[in-house]
Amino acid sequence: MNFPLSVREKSIVCTGFMGAGKTTVGKLLARRLYRDFIDIDEEIEKAFGLPIPEIFKAYGEKAFRDKERELIQSFGSQPLLVISVGGGAFLKEENRNHCLANCTVLYFDISWDSWKERIHVLTETRPLLKDKTLQEMEQLFRERQSIYAANHSEFQVDDFEAVEAAEYLADSLKMSWDIHAPQA
Numbered sequence: 001m002n003f004p005l006s007v008r009e010k011s012i013v014c015t016g017f018m019g020a021g022k023t024t025v026g027k028l029l030a031r032r033l034y035r036d037f038i039d040i041d042e043e044i045e046k047a048f049g050l051p052i053p054e055i056f057k058a059y060g061e062k063a064f065r066d067k068e069r070e071l072i073q074s075f076g077s078q079p080l081l082v083i084s085v086g087g088g089a090f091l092k093e094e095n096r097n098h099c100l101a102n103c104t105v106l107y108f109d110i111s112w113d114s115w116k117e118r119i120h121v122l123t124e125t126r127p128l129l130k131d132k133t134l135q136e137m138e139q140l141f142r143e144r145q146s147i148y149a150a151n152h153s154e155f156q157v158d159d160f161e162a163v164e165a166a167e168y169l170a171d172s173l174k175m176s177w178d179i180h181a182p183q184a
């Protein structure tokens, strides 16, 4: 018989737009919580043996999304991980629902103005940004916001360096566990 996980045991899922810092901060957060870190994009790259832009080129976005779905179902069922999902993962209702049902979902919320500062480090490795005008990127940014509303907790990243963000999130999570699951 499977018992439901307590909030302390649930894996933490980092969601939000490309470049919000899910991979960087997620990794640091895992270390602070003594958990293993899983980056779904990295797992997809391992599965195909190729970097993401090459996967899109050789196999197409659908093959990427199918593998993303499979890995989210698998890792999202395991306890005590910190999992960063790609910014497009929550486009699939199935992925959103699985993470919401089994994990604690943290939304990394970044403003358009802060995000713009990061464009230069993102375009080469994110096929969905390549060859887009600034206006098209803003449109994608705005369109995507509604999918991230599926979360348990929102974190505004604009004013935090990555290390500070991880420290803040770890402290907030521990505090909420003490309040909501004091006996666990």
Ligand SMILES: Nc1ncnc2c1ncn2[C@@H]1O[C@H](COP(=O)(O)OP(=O)(O)O)[C@@H](O)[C@H]1O
Pocket (backbone or CB within 6 Å): 016, 017, 018, 019, 020, 021, 022, 023, 024, 025, 084, 118, 121, 157, 160, 161, 162, 163, 165
């Ligand atoms: N809090 C932060 N402040 C400034 N730069 C950051 C912060 N978090 C991440 N970055 C930088 O932004 C870029 C994208 O970060 P990344 O973790 O890959 O985002 P995501 O996984 O959400 O796409 C990287 O170059 C990273 O070093």
Ligand SMILES: O=C(O)C1=C[C@@H](OP(=O)(O)O)[C@@H](O)[C@H](O)C1
Pocket (backbone or CB within 6 Å): 016, 017, 018, 019, 022, 023, 041, 052, 085, 086, 087, 088, 089, 125, 126, 127, 128
């Ligand atoms: O938003 C998206 O559709 C994507 C986001 C990327 O991950 P990050 O959000 O970690 O950049 C990666 O999964 C892929 O390039 C597609």
Ligand SMILES: [Mg+2]
Pocket (backbone or CB within 6 Å): 022, 023, 024, 041, 084, 085, 086
């Ligand atoms: Mg990432």
